[in-house]
Amino acid sequence: MIESQTEQHYKTYRPLLFSLAYRMLGSVQDAEDIVQDAYFTLSTTGTDHIQNVKAYLCKIVTNRSIDLLKSARKQRETYIGPWLPEPLLLDSKEDPAQNYVMKESLSTAYLLLLQQLSETERAVFLLREVLQYDYETIADVVGKSSTNCRQIFKRAKKAIGNHSPTDQPATLKATALTEQFVTAVVSGNVNKLLKLLAIDATLLSDGGGKTKATMVPILGAERISRFYMGIMAKTTEEFSYHFTTVNGDPGIVLYISNQVFGVLSLHIENELIQTIYWVVNPDKLTHIK
Known part of the structure; x- marks a missing residue:
C-alpha cells in the first residue's frame, strides 16, 4: 500500500x-x-x-x-496546589516521538522554568533555542516582526537564566538510587532515606484538588522522610510499582489495586535526590497504563 x-x-x-x-x-x-x-x-x-x-x-x-x-490561563491561575506537567514516560522503544524527545531535554525542571514565560515568549524561545529557527521564520509563525521576536527571545532568555535544556540521563547510578529510594520508603528505613536525600531536597506533589496531595512544597530531607513514613503507616491497599524514565529522569509508576495511582520522578544532583516530583492528579494519568 x-x-x-x-x-x-x-x-x-x-x-x-x-x-x-x-x-x-x-x-x-x-x-x-x-x-x-x-x-x-x-x-x-x-x-x-x-x-x-x-x-x-x-x-x-x-x-x-x-x-x-x-x-486555560484562568484555570491554571486557580489550580489547587503545585502544578506539574503531565508525566511523559520515555521507556517505550516503539514510539518515535519518545525517541526524539530523549534527544531533546524535556525534564520536569526545565518545563517548570518555561512556565515563567508568557505564551508568546515560550513559543519564540522554543522555536529559537530548541528548533534553531531564524527570526524571520519565527516572525511568520507568531505574527510578530523579526525585530520584535529578537527582543522577545532576549527577554525570555533572561527570565530563564543560565539554565540550558540539557538532559539528566537515567544512568545506572541514578537508576540504582531510585531503587534504593523506593526500598527505603517501602521498608520504612528512615536512616537510609535520609542518606539518599539532599539536606535541602524538595517534594512537589500535584493532586490538582482531585485527590490527597500536599498543598505546598515539602522542604528538607527530614520533613520529606516523615511525610513518606506517615503515608506508609496509613497505607492499607495492595500496591505495586515499576521503574521507568519520566521526562528523562528516573522514576516509578505506582499502582493501587492494579490501577495507576501516581507517577514519581527524581531529579538527582551530585548523586543525591534534590527534587521529587509526585503527580497523582488522575486527569494527568489517563494516558499511562
Whole structure:
C-alpha cells in the first residue's frame, strides 16, 4: 500500500511537532490532539500551496498551543496546589516521538522554568533555542516582526537564566538510587532515606484538588522522610510499582489495586535526590497504563 504524501509528512514530523507542543503545554494528551489536528488540516488543504511543510506544521502547532494556553490561563491561575506537567514516560522503544524527545531535554525542571514565560515568549524561545529557527521564520509563525521576536527571545532568555535544556540521563547510578529510594520508603528505613536525600531536597506533589496531595512544597530531607513514613503507616491497599524514565529522569509508576495511582520522578544532583516530583492528579494519568 502506497502512503499518501500527508502520511509521509506525519511520520517525518510527528516527533518534532509533539515535542514542540508538549513543551508549550506540559500536557501529553493536548499535545497529541494538536498534532493530530495539524495533520487533519494538512490533509484537508493539501500541500501544493505550501513552500515549507515543516514550517507550516510548526506554525499550526505553535499557534494552536498558544490559543489553548490562553483559554486555560484562568484555570491554571486557580489550580489547587503545585502544578506539574503531565508525566511523559520515555521507556517505550516503539514510539518515535519518545525517541526524539530523549534527544531533546524535556525534564520536569526545565518545563517548570518555561512556565515563567508568557505564551508568546515560550513559543519564540522554543522555536529559537530548541528548533534553531531564524527570526524571520519565527516572525511568520507568531505574527510578530523579526525585530520584535529578537527582543522577545532576549527577554525570555533572561527570565530563564543560565539554565540550558540539557538532559539528566537515567544512568545506572541514578537508576540504582531510585531503587534504593523506593526500598527505603517501602521498608520504612528512615536512616537510609535520609542518606539518599539532599539536606535541602524538595517534594512537589500535584493532586490538582482531585485527590490527597500536599498543598505546598515539602522542604528538607527530614520533613520529606516523615511525610513518606506517615503515608506508609496509613497505607492499607495492595500496591505495586515499576521503574521507568519520566521526562528523562528516573522514576516509578505506582499502582493501587492494579490501577495507576501516581507517577514519581527524581531529579538527582551530585548523586543525591534534590527534587521529587509526585503527580497523582488522575486527569494527568489517563494516558499511562
